[in-house]
Amino acid sequence: MRLRGAAGAAAGAALALAAATGCTSPAPSASADGRPTAEAGLRNSDPEVRQAYDAYWAAWLAANRTPDPADPALERVATGTQLAELRENLAHSRTAGQVLLGEVGHRVEGVSDAGPGRLVLHDCIDLDRWLIHDARTGRPVDQLGDKPTQLGAFTLKREGRAGRGAWLRSG
Numbered sequence: 001m002r003l004r005g006a007a008g009a010a011a012g013a014a015l016a017l018a019a020a021t022g023c024t025s026p027a028p029s030a031s032a033d034g035r036p037t038a039e040a041g042l043r044n045s046d047p048e049v050r051q052a053y054d055a056y057w058a059a060w061l062a063a064n065r066t067p068d069p070a071d072p073a074l075e076r077v078a079t080g081t082q083l084a085e086l087r088e089n090l091a092h093s094r095t096a097g098q099v100l101l102g103e104v105g106h107r108v109e110g111v112s113d114a115g116p117g118r119l120v121l122h123d124c125i126d127l128d129r130w131l132i133h134d135a136r137t138g139r140p141v142d143q144l145g146d147k148p149t150q151l152g153a154f155t156l157k158r159e160g161r162a163g164r165g166a167w168l169r170s171g
Contacts, residue, residue: 042110045121049111052077053121053154057104060086061130064100067093098141102130105149117158125150 045053056077063071067090078086093099105126111119126149132141 041112042122043112045108045111045119049119049121050108053108053123057106061100061104063090064093067091067099069094094135097135098132099135100130101133104130107149109151114155118155119157121154123152123154125152 059071059073059077063074063086069087069090071090074083074086105128107124107126109122109124111121114120127147132143133139134141
């Protein structure tokens with residue numbers, strides 16, 4: 001299973017950000033435990049969707065440690081404009097002599113339908129521990145240390161025939 005799609009975002013990350021805030025607490029239409037409710041139009045993601053999403057992020061974080069625009073792992077999780085944008089971000093980081101180190105926090109709110117074979121995954125993304133560093137010295141670059149949690153909306157489509165195959169990010 002692979003995840004592919006659109007990009008843009010904070011600290012050089014490639015994210016399709018739907019909003020800059022709104023993830024600090026459960027949405028008004030979420031249950032007391034923070035899980036999506038029917039009124040929110042969200043449902044829990046299938047394990048295969050979450051696995052693909054996690055694989056995308058693992059590859060993206062690893063690619064930012066070098067950064068190598070030709071990293072072959074990116075081709076397993078991204079395609080089309082998404083792959084081009086990831087590579088462009090990595091090339092920019094390399095030219096600037098910067099790497100991104102650390103981790104990204106996720107709180108997947110759920111998924112919603114976006115047409116036949118398509119889903120939108122909603123994730124509250126915490127970038128506080130994913131920081132830009134000087135590639136030569138390893139020291140953090142001056143940057144905003146306390147970033148607001150960001151709501152990311154990622155469009156996914158199923159690749160393959162008759163509803164089978166991998167879930168992919170699409171742009």
